[in-house]
Amino acid sequence: MIKIERTEYAFASLDASPDEWEAIKAIVGYCASHFNHTELRYSLPFPEEQQHGKIESLCEAMNTVWGNPPIEDMYRDDVFLIANCITHTEGKDLPKVNPKLQEALAQQLHDIDVYHLFDDGHVTPAQWDLWNCERRIHATKSWIIALHAKQTDKAGHPYAQHPLRVLMRLLELFPGVDEDTRHAALLHDVMEDCGITAEELRQRGYSEQTIQTVAAVTKNKNDGLTYAQRIDQLADKGPLAAIQVKLCDLLDNNDPNRLSALSKEQARSLNKRYSKAIQVLKARIAEP
Numbered sequence: 001m002i003k004i005e006r007t008e009y010a011f012a013s014l015d016a017s018p019d020e021w022e023a024i025k026a027i028v029g030y031c032a033s034h035f036n037h038t039e040l041r042y043s044l045p046f047p048e049e050q051q052h053g054k055i056e057s058l059c060e061a062m063n064t065v066w067g068n069p070p071i072e073d074m075y076r077d078d079v080f081l082i083a084n085c086i087t088h089t090e091g092k093d094l095p096k097v098n099p100k101l102q103e104a105l106a107q108q109l110h111d112i113d114v115y116h117l118f119d120d121g122h123v124t125p126a127q128w129d130l131w132n133c134e135r136r137i138h139a140t141k142s143w144i145i146a147l148h149a150k151q152t153d154k155a156g157h158p159y160a161q162h163p164l165r166v167l168m169r170l171l172e173l174f175p176g177v178d179e180d181t182r183h184a185a186l187l188h189d190v191m192e193d194c195g196i197t198a199e200e201l202r203q204r205g206y207s208e209q210t211i212q213t214v215a216a217v218t219k220n221k222n223d224g225l226t227y228a229q230r231i232d233q234l235a236d237k238g239p240l241a242a243i244q245v246k247l248c249d250l251l252d253n254n255d256p257n258r259l260s261a262l263s264k265e266q267a268r269s270l271n272k273r274y275s276k277a278i279q280v281l282k283a284r285i286a287e288p
Contacts, residue, residue, distance in 0.1 A: 151193065
């Protein structure tokens with residue numbers, strides 16, 4: 001069964017069975033090859049001179065770029081095109097398309113009513129807030145990928161993968177964590193490794209809570225403290241958000257798959273250091 005869910009202002013996710021997807025691709029392919037023999041030009045919500053090109057581009061993406069469903073972040077216009085291609089060829093004898101399956105697809109899309117799906121009047125304030133939050137998190141991801149672009153970790157892997165994994169761990173361990181802490185998880189190394197200042201974060205619109213969290217997990221090279229002392233200080237005086245971010249940072253650093261890429265001596269030394277720090281932070285989080 002086809003399932004289409006709006007996931008953003010102009011995007012949706014689409015799921016379908018393998019047979020349905022193959023039929024959809026065949027239908028769109030037919031429309032791209034026989035555009036002048038369809039009624040599509042009278043129903044598509046685009047200027048007439050763009051219509052055929054859009055369907056050809058959609059066909060190309062479906063066959064060479066997209067994988068099998070579920071497909072995330074499908075652009076609204078592509079959803080509209082798919083729906084129109086199916087409904088406007090219903091009843092035609094198309095090659096490689098089972099007529100009964102095509103009829104079922106058309107009925108499903110009629111029931112979904114994709115134009116109604118993208119009617120902003122049906123979006124709740126809570127949904128808008130969620131989408132806006134996701135958009136801001138995505139912007140932070142894009143920025144930290146650019147900031148860490150030329151950096152690698154101890155094993156020589158792209159460093160940007162690390163903060164992305166830290167966010168994933170944060171959401172797994174603390175699923176109700178707020179947006180500020182999510183940004184901080186992504187940004188936790190930008191002060192120390194990229195030279196980004198608190199003022200630059202402020203200018204980019206990050207909250208004081210996010211900035212304070214990033215600062216709390218950033219190493220101060222002039223504090224005269226040992227690694228263990230810094231962890232103890234964070235556990236004793238640091239904000240909960242910073243402790244959560246640092247814990248996820250250490251869990252990723254201590255991942256066996258990452259340590260296995262290092263020499264046995266280095267891996268053993270780091271594992272010993274990280275394991276002790278992890279226990280200290282876990283104990284602090286577990287306190288009532």
